[in-house]
Amino acid sequence: MSDESNDATQEIGLEAAGARPLFQLSLMGKVGAAIVLFWIVVALIGPFLAPYDPADFVSDDSFAPISASHWLGTDYIGRDILSRLLHGARLTMALSFTATVLAFLVGISMGFTAALAGSKTDMVISRIYDAFLSMPTIMLGLVVIAALGSSIPVLVVTAGLIYSCGLYRIARALAIEIKVMDFVEAARARGERLPWIIRSEILPNAVIPLVSEFGLRLVFSILFISGLSFLGLGVQPPTADWGVMVRENLAGLAYGSAAAFVPAAAIASLTIGINLIVDDFSAQRGQEIAEEMI
Amino acid sequence: MKPLLQVENLRVEAKLGAGRFAAIVKNVSFSVAPGEVLALIGESGSGKTTIALSALGYARPGCRIAGGRIVLDDIDVLALDRESLRKLRGRRVSYLAQSAAATFNPALTIGEQVTESAVLHGVMDREAANARAVDLYRRLDLPDAESLGRRYPHQVSGGQLQRLMAAMALCSGPDLMVLDEPTTALDVTTQIEVLGAFKDIIRDQGTAAIYVTHDLAVVAQIADRILVLRGGDILEMGETAQILNAPAHPYTRKLMAAIRPPPKIGDDGAAGGNQSQSEPSVIEVKHLTAGYGRIRNRKPASTVLRDVDAQVKKRSVLGVIGESGCGKSTLARVVAGLLAAADGELLLDGHQLAERLEDRPLEELQRVQIVFQMADVALNPRQRIGDILGRPLTLYYGMTGTKKEKRVAELLAMVELPESFSSRFPEELSGGQKQRINLARALAANPDIILADEVTSALDTIVGAAVIDLLKDLRERLGVSYMFISHDLSTVASFADRIMVLYAGRVVEDGTTGNILGLPSHPYTQLLLSSVPELRQGWLEDVTKSRAALAGIARAVEITDVGCPFYPRCPVAIQGVCETTPAPYREPVRGHRIACHREIAELTGFV
Numbered sequence: 001m002s003d004e005s006n007d008a009t010q011e012i013g014l015e016a017a018g019a020r021p022l023f024q025l026s027l028m029g030k031v032g033a034a035i036v037l038f039w040i041v042v043a044l045i046g047p048f049l050a051p052y053d054p055a056d057f058v059s060d061d062s063f064a065p066i067s068a069s070h071w072l073g074t075d076y077i078g079r080d081i082l083s084r085l086l087h088g089a090r091l092t093m094a095l096s097f098t099a100t101v102l103a104f105l106v107g108i109s110m111g112f113t114a115a116l117a118g119s120k121t122d123m124v125i126s127r128i129y130d131a132f133l134s135m136p137t138i139m140l141g142l143v144v145i146a147a148l149g150s151s152i153p154v155l156v157v158t159a160g161l162i163y164s165c166g167l168y169r170i171a172r173a174l175a176i177e178i179k180v181m182d183f184v185e186a187a188r189a190r191g192e193r194l195p196w197i198i199r200s201e202i203l204p205n206a207v208i209p210l211v212s213e214f215g216l217r218l219v220f221s222i223l224f225i226s227g228l229s230f231l232g233l234g235v236q237p238p239t240a241d242w243g244v245m246v247r248e249n250l251a252g253l254a255y256g257s258a259a260a261f262v263p264a265a266a267i268a269s270l271t272i273g274i275n276l277i278v279d280d281f282s283a284q285r286g287q288e289i290a291e292e293m294i
Numbered sequence: 295m296k297p298l299l300q301v302e303n304l305r306v307e308a309k310l311g312a313g314r315f316a317a318i319v320k321n322v323s324f325s326v327a328p329g330e331v332l333a334l335i336g337e338s339g340s341g342k343t344t345i346a347l348s349a350l351g352y353a354r355p356g357c358r359i360a361g362g363r364i365v366l367d368d369i370d371v372l373a374l375d376r377e378s379l380r381k382l383r384g385r386r387v388s389y390l391a392q393s394a395a396a397t398f399n400p401a402l403t404i405g406e407q408v409t410e411s412a413v414l415h416g417v418m419d420r421e422a423a424n425a426r427a428v429d430l431y432r433r434l435d436l437p438d439a440e441s442l443g444r445r446y447p448h449q450v451s452g453g454q455l456q457r458l459m460a461a462m463a464l465c466s467g468p469d470l471m472v473l474d475e476p477t478t479a480l481d482v483t484t485q486i487e488v489l490g491a492f493k494d495i496i497r498d499q500g501t502a503a504i505y506v507t508h509d510l511a512v513v514a515q516i517a518d519r520i521l522v523l524r525g526g527d528i529l530e531m532g533e534t535a536q537i538l539n540a541p542a543h544p545y546t547r548k549l550m551a552a553i554r555p556p557p558k559i560g561d562d563g564a565a566g567g568n569q570s571q572s573e574p575s576v577i578e579v580k581h582l583t584a585g586y587g588r589i590r591n592r593k594p595a596s597t598v599l600r601d602v603d604a605q606v607k608k609r610s611v612l613g614v615i616g617e618s619g620c621g622k623s624t625l626a627r628v629v630a631g632l633l634a635a636a637d638g639e640l641l642l643d644g645h646q647l648a649e650r651l652e653d654r655p656l657e658e659l660q661r662v663q664i665v666f667q668m669a670d671v672a673l674n675p676r677q678r679i680g681d682i683l684g685r686p687l688t689l690y691y692g693m694t695g696t697k698k699e700k701r702v703a704e705l706l707a708m709v710e711l712p713e714s715f716s717s718r719f720p721e722e723l724s725g726g727q728k729q730r731i732n733l734a735r736a737l738a739a740n741p742d743i744i745l746a747d748e749v750t751s752a753l754d755t756i757v758g759a760a761v762i763d764l765l766k767d768l769r770e771r772l773g774v775s776y777m778f779i780s781h782d783l784s785t786v787a788s789f790a791d792r793i794m795v796l797y798a799g800r801v802v803e804d805g806t807t808g809n810i811l812g813l814p815s816h817p818y819t820q821l822l823l824s825s826v827p828e829l830r831q832g833w834l835e836d837v838t839k840s841r842a843a844l845a846g847i848a849r850a851v852e853i854t855d856v857g858c859p860f861y862p863r864c865p866v867a868i869q870g871v872c873e874t875t876p877a878p879y880r881e882p883v884r885g886h887r888i889a890c891h892r893e894i895a896e897l898t899g900f901v
Contacts, residue, residue, distance in 0.1 A: 182668060186672055189631065
């Protein structure tokens, strides 16, 4: 009987909640999604569609222009650019995706541990990460690769660890904010252990901000890995990778060849596509938070 | 006289999504005369704030003013463009929100913020605005009016900040002021101070006001006319005296009935007789000292509780009352194990409880359950009700599957909610329903004692009364004991067997409800008792008049190391003794103690 008069408002609240889908893409978001989806499909089936083997010298001409047999021309030693681009998509995307997932696993577990395990642990982990953060990422990458030699596992782990710094910061801040909420206190008072609290109380409340962060970090690691490859420290030739392709064909720019431009455009379109989705997502979350605050 | 504000057939709609709207305010008409105070009262969801905001031509996000006319002094508010509205809002109509703490920017001085709107709207220049602000501070009885403007918000007390908000709203000299629950979050003693200041300044400046609240007793003190709302409709409108003395609508009568009459000195509490001295204690606290910061030599860096003794007997209710900052919640946190005590003993059924949560066995944790004040943040927004209630069952009793589901349904029934709620998320529930879930989660553990921390404070009168009834009922049926913490004496008195009054972390009085309400009692208890608003006009004047001799009403709680902490506010303090020597406990009857230097015979009706 007590809540009769609240029922009216509450029904409104219910319907409103049901009427709004969790996440609806705007036009720009849809464009972004289409671009990203396109590259994912390319990464999955591209190699089967490639007309040539990416390592074969299929033409006698270096920097052959676009033609019926070579849709995107050939590179500096006469390999088919389209084939290399299709093969490179898989490698570039798989590497950066793996690195980002690694960054997430390391960053979030470290961040949550630091926030919840007590001030001494927090101190130690935070200072180590501060030391990491104080170095420019590319330089750090160069040092590690110079010391360990370049291979794909080293590349992924390096990128993953470097980008775990930012995630560590975010995850730690989120966990600190959530852990003082009464529902976490209630769980503690009930006698819950730390792993359960992290899994059931903290993580579900941190997931949305972390998801929008994922896209952003993915972009960073694409750029980082391509950047290292471009400098000759990442993926090693003759393996096809977009960053490697830009570097190899740089000389072609002087001859008016688009060979270096094509992989660069691929990198740009993929990162822009991801950014469009992330922007859309964060804008809508921001809107929701603003509405909640008012 | 021509009305200042005329609202005709107002209709406000809330967006349901996809072009669908629902009316949350339906066909509401009323007027406010110059200098008049109109109160809008109703429970949450009654549309009272929505209506009040429409006087500023404002609708909250997701809402729109869908129809009607709002005329302020010949200006058609709804026809104004953005820029003219902006001017109107600063100059002619001002808004005063519930929480002063949230309204003031902590990074700017008070003076800058009080004068900002007047200067921004070009009503007056900075000099004039500052002068007016100082004048307003004086009229609002604020201390150090000259230098107050240079202070920052954290440097004044909560009650002062609330009054400063009135200065902010009045600085540009508006014709109409909209006050949204401005005293709801305050302690009773602070509420008197703020209400008195508001009333004087409104009369003094001749400003009309729309006063939004759910508290009829407050309305009785300040309003000329009352408008009773429910579900966006006007149920009743009339002069304050008429509504209070002869309410026409059954709902108004129900609202009045939900207000507990303030406990009268000499009253015997509702459950006072239920107490037996020989009954064993569920929880016993001995010489407890606790606080925050690093603990050295059994003393925390910042002490909140000092040498506190308390017992909760089996099947009984211990009420803990005091103003904010007195250490009530800290006591609950220490008992629950969330905060380690610096010194003292904690006994559960006569057995020592470990101080740290991690050292307590699960079985002990299960027997002591805590229910937090704000159900909004006490329930994980990402868990379904079924999971929230099911977790303690799994944790303590290893229940799974249908057995768990069945028990969840039983728990929901226990708190009078339908079984279907188990698939909902907390945000789909109303405030009262959330508080019931919060309670049901504690019941799921099948505890011996529930520590209830201000569980009704955030709820409307009617909803709060229903929650109290539920607590009583559960005690009868399940035999659970409560430590019931509240700053609301009338709620505590209606429910508790024993009452413990805390002041600045010390027990100043402790006894059965009947004895606490009866004479003699501690000066602080008497101050609290006389501060509970009564449902009659003129109460505020009476109480402030009789209290003119009492300097202490508006003073903030100061935590002291020596002497009696109540000394600065005490009307019967003995100079040279009270501020230097800790007060001894006096025992007028067995099981009732009062910490005071005065003799028992001296502790009678001086408030």
